[in-house]
Amino acid sequence: MLAIARQILWNAEAFLEAAERQDLVDDRLRLGVTELIACTWLHRFLRRFREVYPSVSVELEVGLTGEIEKKLATGQIDLALQTGSFDREAGRTIHLRTYPYIWVAAPALAQANGTNRSMVNLLKGPVLTHGRNTVASKELARYAEAKRLAMNQVVYSSSLASSVQMTVDGMGFALLPAALVRDQLQSRSLVQIDIEWLPSPLEFYARFNPKRVPRFVEVAAGFAAEIANSGN
Incomplete structure (x- = not known):
């Protein structure tokens, strides 16, 4: 029926x-x-x-x-x-x-860290990213484990909008979808950082x-x- x-x-x-x-x-x-x-x-x-x-x-x-x-x-x-x-x-x-991912940071934080940017140095300070169970976060964990890098400075957030705002406030480097931070990159409240590793899009x-x-x-x-x- x-x-x-x-x-x-x-x-x-x-x-x-x-x-x-x-x-x-x-x-x-x-x-x-x-x-x-x-x-x-x-x-x-x-x-x-x-x-x-x-x-x-x-x-x-x-x-x-x-x-x-x-x-x-x-x-x-x-x-x-x-x-x-x-x-x-x-x-x-x-x-x-x-949607590809990129690394971003507030301009002041990016300038303070100079040009010596690598995953080894990046993971020594706060790194902001999406929820712990997302594909990108899991790939980051596998990469860090393979390279024997510490993950204790990674800050996970279930809210992408909060991650963007924390990044603008200079609270750390962030791994975020490029489309999400388009406006911030155009206004220069965030800048893109070249790092040797990125997760799958x-x-x-x-x-x-x-x-x-x-x-x-x-x-x-x-x-x-x-x-x-x-x-x-």
């Missing part, structure tokens, strides 16, 4: 799409995103979605990839915009964009289960790919 009910709803939505009356689709989109997306192009995506589906409300969940993926698997959200790799199947996965994906969600979720995933590749 549930499958039949879903098919009826999909057919009704398909009828409105064929008539180009997506404005009559009255539903909700339960959206889960990571903080990097929330701090970069999320607002542009929401505006694009609202232009086409003005009667669809959006329930937004911002969290770590693991939390977003779990809620997608349990049906608590319809569309996940998250990083790979994945612990659970979703149904459909669309690649969005690759972040790979972002749109994920959803087409058997459990309305038709407009796939359209929304397409909008995400369009917006993600239109700029930072």
